[in-house]
Amino acid sequence: MTSRQHERTTPGSTVGEVTAQAQALVLLWERADDGVVPRIPPSQLRVLGVLARYGSMNLTRLTQELSSIPSSASRLCDRLEAAGLLVRRVSPDSGREVILTLSDEARRRLDAVAQIRRDDFAEVMARMSPRSRAALLNGLREFSEAARCGEQESARPA
């Protein structure tokens, strides 16, 4: 399993170039997390991000999304609940499941992070040519689409 089929269809040099050039974008993306006040620890922010992307879910699902384990996720939820960022309630369908939901305050904080991020990106993109901005947008759109398509079979085995 050291070599894969796709490495014959997509030149490794292009893949290597993309990952190398993507770093600046990733660093700028992550920088926004440090900018929100009052500060939210990275682990907690990650939980909020998962819930914002996929909606309410139970603890088992959250555990999977975090590549974590139930006890760690449960502790995280303890702190988020204490901070008023998360609501935990028993599922109406199954008495042993818990439904995790973002609080309104959590949504406001996530909006703040997203706004910081857009400001950071706007500052960089203002220095790009319109043509480059369009290339970036289209490239990212196709990448997102391709990532969505492969979401099912590409879940990394435990």
Next chain:
Amino acid sequence: MTSRQHERTTPGSTVGEVTAQAQALVLLWERADDGVVPRIPPSQLRVLGVLARYGSMNLTRLTQELSSIPSSASRLCDRLEAAGLLVRRVSPDSGREVILTLSDEARRRLDAVAQIRRDDFAEVMARMSPRSRAALLNGLREFSEAARCGEQESARPA
């Protein structure tokens, strides 16, 4: 300071679209960190990443790069040193400064993470058209260049 000049030169809708579509790339990027075995905690991996990008540095510089404080960074270095991933030695120029350097083992581990990342990206990019891959690469190149240009003045104030 609620509205900025660049928002008049780059349409906010494009910026919003790019940040929205960039998420899939960022998530895939970050996923590689969970895949390295034996596992390296995110904070430690972040330190290694900083040292790999900028080379050896003293603790004050590392603290700045992490948006952290000296005591936290020093503790992190304690654990990295104990794990054999980092070498701490007194600077030959100044007896109160410490030079932090990656160990060979750290470089091997970082290489492993990078390889996982390239494999993940290759798998997604194999589902893109050559044209889209080229657009993505060029867009990211321009973005990186623009980010580098603005690095000086855009350091967020403490």
Next chain:
DNA sequence: TATTGTTATACTCTATAACTATA
């Protein structure tokens, strides 16, 4: 005296293991 870095203490984060409760 200012700068560089470490240490004391306390709280947050994560994992292993043991546990409770529901299906």
Next chain:
DNA sequence: TATAGTTATAGAGTATAACAATA
């Protein structure tokens, strides 16, 4: 009996404050 989740306990991560050593 298996599944969903929580609770000990211990080690990793982070910040505030106090400290030692060098410039």
